[in-house]
Amino acid sequence: MATNLEFIKSASGTSVSSLDVTDCFSDKYDVYYVSATKVDIATNYYNFVRVINSGGVDSGSNYDYGALQLTSYQNFSQVRSTTATSWFYSSWQSANASDGVGLGVYIFNPYDSSSYTFMTHQASGFNSGSGMLGFKGIGVHHTAEQITGINISSPYNYDNITINVYGVK
């Protein structure tokens, strides 16, 4: 049987600080791949990843993460939390027009209301004036509830941002 990494939904924004992809998770898939591309931002900062539940974007202290911050210009460092309000260290974005970022996130079990939602992520970005700055990490949204979408945000406005969601069939 032929299957695929099946495209589900895309969302794009300009001059926004937050972008939702709603109703992209369903009972059709257990595992999803989410990519963020074409990202330009006004001010250097991290990109936050959050889930969307029945109440909207969940900004509660329901996120655990552990990530290794990898740079081309200094020692690697560890970042972690058990009480975060987002998967905070998903990726880094610099403000220069050329300093995009590539972020890929695998999401596990989001639509299963009896299970926590799990993720792994990898990101490669550029820290202006320094060099490459990327992350490899894991995360758990430690609330057993049905998750229907994903959100990426920053305290600062994105000039552009595109999120694509695929199902791993």
Add this chain to the structure above:
Amino acid sequence: MAGSLIKIDEEIVTSAVASVTLTGIDSTYDVYMVKVNNWKTDTNDRQCLARVTESGTPNTTANYDYAGKGLRSDTTFTNRSGTNGTEFKFEYIGTADSQAQSNLTLFLFNFNSTTEYAFITNEMSNLDYLGNAFGTQGGQVFTSTGTARDGIQFFMSSSANTSAGTFTLYGLKK
């Protein structure tokens, strides 16, 4: 619609089993991917493990090496490494926390070869038996040659059972 990720085998566990075997690796594809989600066990503090299979039989010889970084939410990250083990090693789950489970993405290289070592890369996101987010990212190798490997068998340490999980094998279309 035909895609680039071709499903070959899938096992869905809903009641306790000693092991789960995915088969169908041959020369059709160069690289295979395994997706595991919601892998749970019936015993606390047990390690998720795997072995290559040859003609459907797991190879239990001491030819498995691994190295990775254990990423976790609660404390300093852990280096995971070892040589001459008898299985591929992942992380520990259990029953002390009802949500404890493993979610894995593996890529399998050279499994069908009789002359090359078999390699895997692994990424995982788990909730360990203490309720902490914990997942190792790294690589592992099976260093015995002479027989093509046709699958991979998943099991728990110390004869614990797998009580739940969806295990899927894909080929990456050439």
